Amino acid sequence: MPDQHSTLRAQRRAETQRAIQAHAVRLFVERGYDATTVIDVAEAAGVSPMTVYRHFPTKEDLVLVDQYGRLLAERITASPAARPLVRRVGNALVDSATALTRSGTTGDLTPEGRFLLARLRLMISTPALRAKHLDNQYALQQAIVGALGEEAAEPDAAFHAQAAASACLAAMHTALVRWAEDEGRADLADLVRKALVAAFGDGILDG
Amino acid sequence: MPDQHSTLRAQRRAETQRAIQAHAVRLFVERGYDATTVIDVAEAAGVSPMTVYRHFPTKEDLVLVDQYGRLLAERITASPAARPLVRRVGNALVDSATALTRSGTTGDLTPEGRFLLARLRLMISTPALRAKHLDNQYALQQAIVGALGEEAAEPDAAFHAQAAASACLAAMHTALVRWAEDEGRADLADLVRKALVAAFGDGILDG
DNA sequence: ACCTCAGTGGTAGTCACTACCATGTCGGTA
DNA sequence: TACCGACATGGTAGTGACTACCACTGAGGT
Numbered sequence: 074m075p076d077q078h079s080t081l082r083a084q085r086r087a088e089t090q091r092a093i094q095a096h097a098v099r100l101f102v103e104r105g106y107d108a109t110t111v112i113d114v115a116e117a118a119g120v121s122p123m124t125v126y127r128h129f130p131t132k133e134d135l136v137l138v139d140q141y142g143r144l145l146a147e148r149i150t151a152s153p154a155a156r157p158l159v160r161r162v163g164n165a166l167v168d169s170a171t172a173l174t175r176s177g178t179t180g181d182l183t184p185e186g187r188f189l190l191a192r193l194r195l196m197i198s199t200p201a202l203r204a205k206h207l208d209n210q211y212a213l214q215q216a217i218v219g220a221l222g223e224e225a226a227e228p229d230a231a232f233h234a235q236a237a238a239s240a241c242l243a244a245m246h247t248a249l250v251r252w253a254e255d256e257g258r259a260d261l262a263d264l265v266r267k268a269l270v271a272a273f274g275d276g277i278l279d280g
Numbered sequence: 281m282p283d284q285h286s287t288l289r290a291q292r293r294a295e296t297q298r299a300i301q302a303h304a305v306r307l308f309v310e311r312g313y314d315a316t317t318v319i320d321v322a323e324a325a326g327v328s329p330m331t332v333y334r335h336f337p338t339k340e341d342l343v344l345v346d347q348y349g350r351l352l353a354e355r356i357t358a359s360p361a362a363r364p365l366v367r368r369v370g371n372a373l374v375d376s377a378t379a380l381t382r383s384g385t386t387g388d389l390t391p392e393g394r395f396l397l398a399r400l401r402l403m404i405s406t407p408a409l410r411a412k413h414l415d416n417q418y419a420l421q422q423a424i425v426g427a428l429g430e431e432a433a434e435p436d437a438a439f440h441a442q443a444a445a446s447a448c449l450a451a452m453h454t455a456l457v458r459w460a461e462d463e464g465r466a467d468l469a470d471l472v473r474k475a476l477v478a479a480f481g482d483g484i485l486d487g
Numbered sequence: 488a489c490c491t492c493a494g495t496g497g498t499a500g501t502c503a504c505t506a507c508c509a510t511g512t513c514g515g516t517a
Numbered sequence: 518t519a520c521c522g523a524c525a526t527g528g529t530a531g532t533g534a535c536t537a538c539c540a541c542t543g544a545g546g547t
Contacts (some may be wrong), residue, residue: 082513082524089525121527122504147357204415208407213416223516228458231514232478235454236447240479243446270448271439288545289493317533328496329535339534390508 090128093118097135098191106136106199133205136195142213145169150220158234162217162241162278164271170248170262183258193253210246216239244268297335300325304332304342305398313343327426335438338413343402357427365441366389369424369448369483370476377455377469385468389464400460417453421445 096117100109111132115122129135148165174186182190196202217238218225225234248264269277303324307316318339322329336342355372381393389397403409424445425432432441455471476484 078299124526162446187452204411207414208411232475236451236479240447245444247442268439272443331495
């Protein structure tokens, strides 16, 4: 069974990766990003420095790598193409925020939410992380615009698409920063909704 | 005359800095950013590597440092505070674009415009430069929002201000990218105007 | 003539990251 | 059961960005 083979390997690999990232973020929070070397992270995780680099191409990726960016992009491209772009993006943002931070029953932060909060604080306060994070967001913006296809072929349409996509992502970013400053007490999905309404008016939201 | 003293010193320093940056950008364009070391730049400029670092804190700043960011910020904060933010920012962007790229009489690109074009292409194509450039833009956004003072104290107003400022800067960025892709043939101020209109409608522009 | 100090150069070191090769170990196969 | 292959990992040696510390020089101002 080659399926099970690769599956087990992948699980093993994913677990190692998760452990390395968890130790990295913990150390970065405790000692600061710049004051922590990749060797420190490797020792804490019980692996060699080379293994760290095998799982994370750069030190920044120890904080920035997550599944949510790809998940968000999939969610956006999977939404009905007939609807306006800002609604598609807006709903994907709100849905993701809800799923990621609160458990439905208790309303408390999920462990993933707490981890995201720690990573966000690092991203906001550390210049190197902030810069690369913004570049990732810009790449997502280009992916969103690219998903429009020929719709954005002419200059004017392209300007519109870039403006709409960047405004969506800026709204998300503003909401994330506010959420992090608030220590995660506010509801992230709510903040995203408010930021989107502030940028585009009430029309974006469903229901 | 302590004035002349510091003035002459500053001129000397500024000239060295300009020469280093010119050689750096030329080499980056010729050989590529990653394939060019700071030592290469230092040798080309006829100075020691340490002198390069004295004038530019990081290798990225060899491409990113310019006076226009500060100039733009001053222009924005100097504009009448009574007017809407997007109009203030928009007019400052259009004015700066006009001043920086075309001579009034011939309509050709100024040397500064050609230099800006080369730097822009590097910023767009090199990940490290793009990331730090986006972080600089984000810092400018925060400065713009900060210039609003208590106007943006409440959450809702802050969301509005962040959304407006980021949309302005995204419009500028879109125009700059389009201008660079067009090899500088189009009129930058025109592109900025079109991007602003695409984002906000006709209302932003004066006259 | 002397002093000051900004601008510059040298040396040695840290750290992120890479290329190349060796090892082990686990899953599938004869 | 004995073997094989492939992937995850470890080691070594290097490059390049960047810093800390100290020394020199030359152009002001007294």
